[in-house]
Amino acid sequence: MRLEYFQMVDRIVELDLAANTIAAECTLPEQSPVFEGHFPGYPIMPGVLMIETIAQTGGWLVMAGLGFRQMAFLAKVSEAKMRSFLAPGQAIRVEATQDHDGSGYAVVSGRIRAAGKLVAEATITYRVLNFPNPALREGLLDMARRVGVPAELMANA
Amino acid sequence: MSAASTSATFDKVAGIITEICGIDRATITPESHAINDLGIDSLDFLDVAFAIDKAFGIKMPLEQWTQEVNEGGVSSDQYFVVSGLCANIDKLVAAKG
Numbered sequence: 001m002r003l004e005y006f007q008m009v010d011r012i013v014e015l016d017l018a019a020n021t022i023a024a025e026c027t028l029p030e031q032s033p034v035f036e037g038h039f040p041g042y043p044i045m046p047g048v049l050m051i052e053t054i055a056q057t058g059g060w061l062v063m064a065g066l067g068f069r070q071m072a073f074l075a076k077v078s079e080a081k082m083r084s085f086l087a088p089g090q091a092i093r094v095e096a097t098q099d100h101d102g103s104g105y106a107v108v109s110g111r112i113r114a115a116g117k118l119v120a121e122a123t124i125t126y127r128v129l130n131f132p133n134p135a136l137r138e139g140l141l142d143m144a145r146r147v148g149v150p151a152e153l154m155a156n157a
Numbered sequence: 158m159s160a161a162s163t164s165a166t167f168d169k170v171a172g173i174i175t176e177i178c179g180i181d182r183a184t185i186t187p188e189s190h191a192i193n194d195l196g197i198d199s200l201d202f203l204d205v206a207f208a209i210d211k212a213f214g215i216k217m218p219l220e221q222w223t224q225e226v227n228e229g230g231v232s233s234d235q236y237f238v239v240s241g242l243c244a245n246i247d248k249l250v251a252a253k254g
Contacts, residue, residue, distance in 0.1 A: 076200065076203070076204075102206060103206075103216055103219040103220045103221070104220040104223070105206065105219070
């Protein structure tokens, strides 16, 4: 994870479009400017970045389901709960399930676990829109390859 | 499409709008425009759409409707006045079989 670049997902380890599910594994950095401020002397991952991590993981699921023809933009966060802290260097698993595939929007529920224990959860609503420019789409496709979106899901992208 | 089914659809849709947007049920009429009269913004309308999709087991083609309105071929009344919305919901439910 590179928190200051908002690169939250390290690698996708499961992506099942038939089951509408995805799972990713990530490791918090040992050091980050984020931890210098949050908090001095007691570094923990900000809750908003836990939500961002869930949203990005769910976003890969939504976009993979759309064949990367459209972009999922964060529109709403609901039912968010931060149950415990995450420390520098900690490994996490992020799981998400697409609850609804709407027209122009999607709803995903996701959660973060550390050592099997539930750490955070949230329900995310995305606006699904056309890519505003080709550069964003290309950048996201590069990132999709890097985090391990299966090649066959990008075959028609 | 029977008047009875449209009336039942209206009651359900009005209930959803009331619950999600906090709009007084008495102010919602079949002639109300969801955006211009009821003031539902685009984000709240996503929630309304989600609740309608779930309640009726359909997928409202919002992207298509919005495109038709933006291209100027169709008045937004057809899709966003509550009676028109309900008629379209009934069509989608009927098409589902």
